[in-house]
Amino acid sequence: MTEQQIEEAAQRLGIALTGSELTHLAGYVNLLSHWNRAYNLTAAKTSTAIIERHVVDSLTVRAYLPAGQLLDVGSGAGLPGIPLAIVEPQRSVTLVDSNGKKARFLRQCKLSLGLVNVAVMQTRMEQLAPACCDIVTARAVAPLGQLLTLLVPLLRPGGSLLALKGARAVAEVAALPEEWRRAVAVHDLPSLEEEGCAKLVIYRRSAEE
Template sequence: MKTPPERLADGLRALGLELAEAQRERLLAYLDLLQRWNRAYNLTAVRDPAAMVERHLLDSLAIAPYLPPGALLDLGSGGGLPGVPLAIAEPRRPVTLLDRSGKKVRFLRQCRLELGLEGVEVVQGDASAGGEARFEVVTARAVAPLATLIPMAAPRLRPGGELLAHKGERVAEELAELPEGVAAALERHELPGAGGDGRSILIRYRRD
């Protein structure tokens, strides 16, 4: 059985992502933090280290090739997914992690401190409360259905900015709930899912 570092290296090669050794070590240090804090804070239902590499690190990094340049907001960041892995992979990109849960915000601030994520800002707040249109890209993973998520994210995007929503098997149902014009304007990309099962879907919405 392969170790988490070996699984990470294999997965990065499959995604076509080249990260320095220090970045790979930082990704694994993040998983270690997630495991330790998970015992008390219940940040993720995934507890097996090998599965965490695939479902958390690689699944988050799979959207990296689709990110437009500029400031990124991770909406409803939770345990930092996909925001923390993306911040590690792209240390020059300004990244804001937003979550309303005090315990999750405490964890994210600890991640920022221990992992040396100088370009990361952690904010406690409600994703549905609106916000300033200052981001080129908003990411969201398991936050809300598209019919709720798009109007939640759009006010935070600059004109021409993009929402990248990470979705799973229910994506067809969510698309069916949208007005026809909105659904037709979305892009859909299949991503390597957890364990390579191909069931991870990226939905891209562009603000006019």
């Protein structure tokens, strides 16, 4: 039933998934539902809510991913990193979270789902090495100005920061210094929630830095 729910929700957003992807995504949803009872990893308490609010929302980012190694900071319950790792098995994905119980959950997902392209790091984002990745993703981690301050140094020249935001994204962009405003683009993401509430803010670091 979970696979069918995922497939139907994804189709409503124009996302096609293979049988293997559906199996792995369903396994992830079941793991998250089970762990959530004890560890409160997400406010979504049912499989349907996890699928519609988190899993398929994470998959909408795939269309905007450039090539390269992906670092998912403040990964928490593994969003968007685990769904993206499932549908991009050839891409190296590192999930970063400083919280011990969340890092344990992420390691269990890697083991149970056989995600050989995934690594898990329990650390604070401030402690990551500069210029360590090509892409950074962040979902509901911090205000945009704070994210850019902390995460842009992690990007290699030409790298991209993809921040999943809600309706406040436009106001957060407007509050940025002009040099950052010129370097960001805001995209509407399809969502099963209220139309126009899901935004993707992309910052690209200059290749000449």
